[in-house]
Amino acid sequence: LHADGPTKKVLNVNDALTHLANPGLKAVFVADASFAKNSNAKVLSKLVEFARGGGSVVMAGSFSSFITPPQFANFFSKAWGLNWKAGSYHRATFKLNQSHDLAKSSFALPVSYSMKALHVQGIPSSAIIYKEDGSSESPAVQVAFGKGRVGYIGDVNWESSSITVLRAMLSVPANSDADEDTEQKSEEKFVLFLSLEDELDDSYKQATVNLIKSKSTTRVATTKAEALRSLSSDQLRAAFVVDAAIMHRKNAPVLAKLVEFVKAGGSVVIGGAFSTFAKLGELGPFFVKSWGVPWKPGSYHRTTFSINSSHDLAKANPQLPQSYSMKALHLKDISPDVVVYKPTQNSRLESLVFAPDPITNMNESPASGAYHRTEFLRNAQHSIVVNNSSLASSYSMKALHLRGLAPSDPVYLPKDNLPSSLPFEDHMESPAVRRKIGEGYFGYVGDVNMETETTSLVLAMFGLLDGLKTVEEPSQHAKPATGKPSGKTPEVTSAPEDMTKPLPVAAGESQTGFRTLPVGPTRRPFIMILSFGGEKFFAGAQADLLELLKSKLEVLHGLSNERVLELLRSQDLTGVLVTDAAIIDEENAYLLSQLVEYAKAGGTVVMGSAFSSHIRFDELSAFFKDTWGVSWESGNYTRCDLVLNTAHHLAKTPGLPKVFTMKGLFVSGVASQSALYVPATDSHIPFHESSQAPVAMEQVGKGRVGYIGDVGLQDEHTKIVMAMFGLLSDSSS
Numbered sequence: 001l002h003a004d005g006p007t008k009k010v011l012n013v014n015d016a017l018t019h020l021a022n023p024g025l026k027a028v029f030v031a032d033a034s035f036a037k038n039s040n041a042k043v044l045s046k047l048v049e050f051a052r053g054g055g056s057v058v059m060a061g062s063f064s065s066f067i068t069p070p071q072f073a074n075f076f077s078k079a080w081g082l083n084w085k086a087g088s089y090h091r092a093t094f095k096l097n098q099s100h101d102l103a104k105s106s107f108a109l110p111v112s113y114s115m116k117a118l119h120v121q122g123i124p125s126s127a128i129i130y131k132e133d134g135s136s137e138s139p140a141v142q143v144a145f146g147k148g149r150v151g152y153i154g155d156v157n158w159e160s161s162s163i164t165v166l167r168a169m170l171s172v173p174a175n176s177d178a179d180e181d182t183e184q185k186s187e188e189k190f191v192l193f194l195s196l197e198d199e200l201d202d203s204y205k206q207a208t209v210n211l212i213k214s215k216s217t218t219r220v221a222t223t224k225a226e227a228l229r230s231l232s233s234d235q236l237r238a239a240f241v242v243d244a245a246i247m248h249r250k251n252a253p254v255l256a257k258l259v260e261f262v263k264a265g266g267s268v269v270i271g272g273a274f275s276t277f278a279k280l281g282e283l284g285p286f287f288v289k290s291w292g293v294p295w296k297p298g299s300y301h302r303t304t305f306s307i308n309s310s311h312d313l314a315k316a317n318p319q320l321p322q323s324y325s326m327k328a329l330h331l332k333d334i335s336p337d338v339v340v341y342k343p344t345q346n347s348r349l350e351s352l353v354f355a356p357d358p359i360t361n362m363n364e365s366p367a368s369g370a371y372h373r374t375e376f377l378r379n380a381q382h383s384i385v386v387n388n389s390s391l392a393s394s395y396s397m398k399a400l401h402l403r404g405l406a407p408s409d410p411v412y413l414p415k416d417n418l419p420s421s422l423p424f425e426d427h428m429e430s431p432a433v434r435r436k437i438g439e440g441y442f443g444y445v446g447d448v449n450m451e452t453e454t455t456s457l458v459l460a461m462f463g464l465l466d467g468l469k470t471v472e473e474p475s476q477h478a479k480p481a482t483g484k485p486s487g488k489t490p491e492v493t494s495a496p497e498d499m500t501k502p503l504p505v506a507a508g509e510s511q512t513g514f515r516t517l518p519v520g521p522t523r524r525p526f527i528m529i530l531s532f533g534g535e536k537f538f539a540g541a542q543a544d545l546l547e548l549l550k551s552k553l554e555v556l557h558g559l560s561n562e563r564v565l566e567l568l569r570s571q572d573l574t575g576v577l578v579t580d581a582a583i584i585d586e587e588n589a590y591l592l593s594q595l596v597e598y599a600k601a602g603g604t605v606v607m608g609s610a611f612s613s614h615i616r617f618d619e620l621s622a623f624f625k626d627t628w629g630v631s632w633e634s635g636n637y638t639r640c641d642l643v644l645n646t647a648h649h650l651a652k653t654p655g656l657p658k659v660f661t662m663k664g665l666f667v668s669g670v671a672s673q674s675a676l677y678v679p680a681t682d683s684h685i686p687f688h689e690s691s692q693a694p695v696a697m698e699q700v701g702k703g704r705v706g707y708i709g710d711v712g713l714q715d716e717h718t719k720i721v722m723a724m725f726g727l728l729s730d731s732s733s
Contacts, residue, residue, distance in 0.1 A: 001029070002222040004167055013043055020046040027170040031061030032540075035079075036071040044079050052146030058169045060153035060162070062541065064118040065613060066712060068663065069639070080150060087119035087137040089637065094130035094139060102129055102142060105168045113161040115139060117154035129165065142169055156613060189237040190217040191462060192230045196254070197245030197277075208272075208455040212240070215464040224254055231257040238462040242272025244279075247286050255290055263438030269461045271445035271454075275329035276558060291442055298330035298429040300563065305341040305431060313340055313434055317460040324453040328431030328446035338435040340443075340457065376412040384411050434461055525574045526554035527725065528564060531609075532582035538609055542579075545718040552727045561591045568598045575725045579609035584623055596628060600701025606724050608708035608717065612665040624667070628705050630674075635666035635692040641680040642694065645687075648676045650697065653723045660716045664694040664709035674698040676720070695720055 001007050005026075010016045019025060020043070028047060035044050051057045067075065069086040076084040095112045096103055103109060113130075117139035129140040129151075140162075142151030151169045155162040191212055212218060216237060221227035230236060231254070239258060246255055262268050278286075280297045287295040306323040307314050314320060377394045378385045385391055432454075434443035443461045447454040459465040527549060531538045535558045539546055549555050553574060556567065567573060576595060583592055599605045615623070617634040624632040644651055644658050659680070668691055675693035679685050685692050694709040706724045710717045722728035 001167070001170075003225065004170075013040065016043045017046060020050050025050065025055065027056040028058070029061070029166065029170060030057065030059045030063060033063050033065075033067035033071065035059075036067055036075045048079055051148040051150050054147040056149045056151070056170050057145075058142075058151040058153065058166060060151075060155070060166055061158070062537070063152075064154040065156050066541070068712065080145070082143070082150070083122045084120050084141075084152070085122045087121035089116075089118045091116035092132045094132050096130055097125075097128045100126070100129050100142075102165075102168050105171065109164060109168060110161045113159060115155040115159045115162060116157055118156065119154055120152055140165055188217040189235050190219050190230075190233075191237055191464075192227075192239040193218060193220045194227055194239055194241045194246065194254070194258075195220060195222055195243055195272075196224070196227065196248075196251055197243045208450050208458060211455050212459065212462070212464065215459060216462075224251055227251075227254045228257055231261055236261065236266065238267040238269070240272070240458065240462075241268065241270045241274060244274050244277040246270075246274075247278060247282055259290055259437075262440035262442050265439040267441045267443070267462055269434075269443040269445060269458055271443075271447070271458060272450065273448075275446040276448045278329075280560060280562060291437060293435065293437075293442075294333045295331045295433070295444070296333045298332035300327075300329045302327035303343055306344050308336075308339045308342055311337070311340050311434070313460055317465050319465065320456055320460055321453045324451060326431060326447040326451050326454060327449055329448065330429035330431050330446055331433055331444060332429045334430055334433055338433045339430040340432040340434055342430050376414055379410050379413050382411050432457060524554070524572045525552075526556055526567075526570075526572055527574045527577065528559065528567060529555060529557040529577045529579060530559075530564065530583065531557065531579045532585075532588070534580045534582075534610060538579050541713050542609055542718065544715070545721055548718060548722060549727070552722075561588065564591060565594055568594055568603075573598075573603065574727075575604035575606065577609070577721065577725075578605065578607045578611060581611055581615035581619070583607075583611075584615065584619055592627060596700070599628075599703040599705055602702040604704050604706070604725060606697075606706035606708065606721060608706070608710075608721055609713065612707075612709040613711045615665075617665075620665070620667070624705075624707075628700055630698050630700065630705065631669040631671075632667040632696065632698075632707070633669050635668035635690070636685055637665050638685065639663035640683045640685065642677040643680050645672070645675050645678050645693075647673050648697070649673075650676055650723050653728050655728045656719060656723050657716050660714075662694055662710050662712065662714070662716065664711050666692040666694045666709055667696060667707060668692045670696045671698070697724055 008019055010019055020028075028050065030047075034040055035047070047057060067086075072086040073084070076082040091114060093112055093114045096109055109129075119135075119137035119139050120141055121137045123136075123138060123141050124143075125136075127141040127143045128138040129142055131138045139154040140152070142149055149169070153162055153166060153169075193209070193212075219230050221230050231239070239261065241258070245251055246258070258268055278297075284296040287293050302325060304323055304325045307320055309315075376397060378391055380386075431446040432444070434441055436442075441461070445454055445457060445461075456465055529538065529546075529549075538557075546555065546557075559567070564576075568576075576598070578595075582588060583595075595605050612620075617637075621633040624630050639661065641659065641661050644656060650656070662677075666685070670691055670693045672687075674696050675687065676697055677695040678687035678693050679690075687693065695707070697704055697706040704724075708717060708720055708724075710720075719728055
C-alpha cells in the first residue's frame, strides 16, 4: 500500500475523524473490528458518509477474525443498509467472477487462489468477486455505495493474492513520474529513515524519530523503489536503517547503494529495531561482506556504559552523556578506536532476570559468577594440575562460574587472568561503534529500547546534535581487531552453532539439562511470549493482556530462538505463552523439544492467542499427541456457551468467569479433570458425550501444558491466560 500512494495509519478516534474530513482522502482500509463497538459510532457514521460521497472503504485485515456473527450482521445492516451476514468459515480454492467490474481493473487479479476465510452470505451475485463452485457465499465482495464503494475480504491469513485484491478494491493511484521529479528537485538536505519491514511509528522509538525531524527535513522509505530513489538524491544528508530487512536478499540493491553512499562521503547508522530482529548468524557476514569490517554479534544484556573520550565523536560533541544504561546487542571483534561507548570495570549486569554480576571479573573460574564462553588455561599451581600432567593446558568452554575464590582454588582460570593477556580494550565489546569507510562514516547502535541518551548519540552521528555540527575526521583509519574477543561479558545468547548440540548436565540438573524449578514466588519473575514474527499482531490484538502481564512481572517478547533457549534455564521463568502455530515449523523443532523438557521439569507452557487460528486441524492432533504426549485431538470449530468446570484445579481461581460464550477450535479426547471450560449442558456438543473442550490444561511431567482455542481473543481469554500462569487475582480481573 505504501508503494501505491501516500498512507496514514490511524489508531484513535480523533485522528480518524480528522483524516475522514480531509478532502484528499481517496480510500479507507478498515483493518480490525473496532468499528462494531458503540464507542466508535461517530467515526463509523463519518466513514459511511465518506463512502456515499465517492470514497472506497474495504473491511479486511483482522476484521473477519475478531467480529462475531451477530456483530457482523448488525454492522452491515444498521450502518451500511446491507443484508450481509456471516457465512461459513473454511479454506477452499475460489475463482474470479469475470463479470465483476474489478476483474476488468488495471490490477492483474489471479484467476483463482486458495484462502481460509470467513464468508459472507445474503449477497447479490453482482457483488461477488471470488466464489467457490456451487456456493452462493463469497470471501471477497464489493458493491457500489452512493457515489463510492464498500467491500469486504474475509481471508484470515492474508495470502499474497488477497493483498492484490485489496489494492484493486482501494484503487489507490500509483505515484506518477511528476511526483518523483518534484521529490528530486527538493533543495533541502534530508535524513532518510530506511524502514523496509518495521513500522516507523512504533512507540519505543517515536521520540527518536520526532527529535530527528525537529533537527532536519526527513523522508521515509518503506519500499525498495523508494529507498533507491532517495539514496540517489544529491540532497541526502544521512541514512538511519531502523530494521533488519536491509539484510534480506531482495534488498541487496539498496544495501549496495547504502555502501556506495557512505564511501562517497555519507553517513549511515544501523539502529532502531535492527538489533532486535537481526538473525545472529547473519550479522557477521553482513558486516564483513558488505561493509568490509570484521564485527560480529556479541553478548546481549543491560549495563551502564561510559563514553570513550578519545573517539572523534566524543571530542566533537562534548554534550553527549558521559555514561548511561542501555540494554543492547553488543558487537565484538572491534578495534578500540571505533568504540563510542563501552562498559567499565565497575559495570554490572542490570536485569530483573539475572543477578547483578560484574561485566568484567577477572577473579572467576568455571571449575574451582558469570555465565559465558571464553578460553581458559590451567592453573599450574593447583595440586590437581601438578598431579595430572595430561590435563589439557587450555580449552574453550561455556560455563557458569563461581566467584569469591581464594587464589589457590581455581583449577582453570580465564586466559585474561594471566599477565600475558591482552589489555581489555583490545578485544572488548561495545553497543555503539562508528568508523570511517571511504570518505564517509558507518555506525551501529545496538540499543533495543532507544533510550533518550541513544537519541543524542544518533543525532551526533548525523552531525545534528545541538544544531548542524560538522564532525572532524579522525587522524587515521580504524584498524580491524586482531585479538579474539575476551568473552568476559556474561552471555545471554548462545551462538547459533550451539543450538543443535546436547545441553550439558550440571550439578543439580536433570539429564534434560533443566534445573528443578523453584516452588513459590521467585525474586525476579518473568514470562516469555513466543510470536515468531507476529509480535505486532499480538501487541495490537491483545494489548490488554500484554499490559496486565507487564503489571505483574517482566515480559520478554520477540526474542530469537537462541535467547529463548538460554532463558529456559532461568529459575525465575514463570512460564511461556506461545501465540502462533509457527512453533510446529521445522526450523523451530529444537526449540519445541526444549519447551517440552522445560514443562516436564516443572514449567508452564500455554498455547493461546492466534495459535488456534493458524494451525491446521490435522497438525493440532499430531502436535499434542506426538510432541506433548497428551491425548488431545482436533475437535469442532464452533461457537457455544461455556461453563467453568469445577473439577479442574484452576476452577477456584478468583476472577475466572463462570459462564461465557466463545467461538473457537475445540480439542477432543480431553479428560474431565483437564478441561477448564466445557460446553453448557444444552449445547450441541455436550462434554459428557464428546469429551470436547476449547480450554484445557493438563499435567506433563512435573509441569503443565495449556491450550486456549478462542479465536475471538475476548476479555475472558485474557483472564484465562493470567489464571494458567497463576497471575489472576480479583484486582487483575
